[in-house]
Amino acid sequence: MNIYEQYIEDLIPFAEDAIYEGDYHLAHKLLMSGLTEEPGYPKLHYTMGWMHHYYQTNEALAERHYLLALHFNPNYIEVYEDLVELYWSKRKYQALSDLMVKAEKCDDIDKDYVFGVLGKVAETQGEYRKAIGYYRKALMNSVDNHVTKELKQNIKRTRLKRFKNNWRWQQQS
Incomplete structure (x- = not known):
């Protein structure tokens, strides 16, 4: 694990704690600083999507970050599960079918x-x-x-x- 990965892995729990405490501005700032350093880090995108999905109810941004997380890591199981939940709530059945066809190719799910x-x-x-x-x-x-x-x-x-x-x-x- 290189220094950037360690920095990001240490950053994510701080952002999650800020989310749980309701300080979304700080959490967003922390996650964006991580994305500035490593824009292709899937766990950062997942955490950002998770925050927007469950705590800020901005489904468009949540979907965007979930899809980016899957783009950078197609085997990220938690993203599939949360994105399924998001698509069900919005009744996006075609997107849900497309997602599951993609998930079928994933070995871990x-x-x-x-x-x-x-x-x-x-x-x-x-x-x-x-x-x-x-x-x-x-x-x-x-x-x-x-x-x-x-x-x-x-x-x-x-x-x-x-x-x-x-x-x-x-x-x-």
Whole structure:
């Protein structure tokens, strides 16, 4: 670890403490000084995005810094999780699908999470067959009993929606 990396790694906890204390101006100043030294440091961008997302509710800046963090480190799992949450809250389904396709290529992220999110996006958009397919892929990649149970419930719910949707269509004919 070189001197700049050590400086930045030491700087981030100070900025986080300032965020927790509500001194966003100081936190922003600290993070920007780090970005001035090392503009491509993913953890700085993540921390900046995290601050804007959860504490200052500036979703545009949060998204920008999250995407920059992913640009500099495509395997940054926490960024994917926070960006998924941001996109869900804003109902940006296409961006969410694109993000999960990118996340699928990441070796460190759980594939059951990726396919589960893709399934929820497809289900939300009324693409029930596609959703069931993603849920099944997620089920095949799952190693957690709780997640497996939840995925089975998702498949059951989506099948019911698909049946009801097809039944209504037939009733209207």
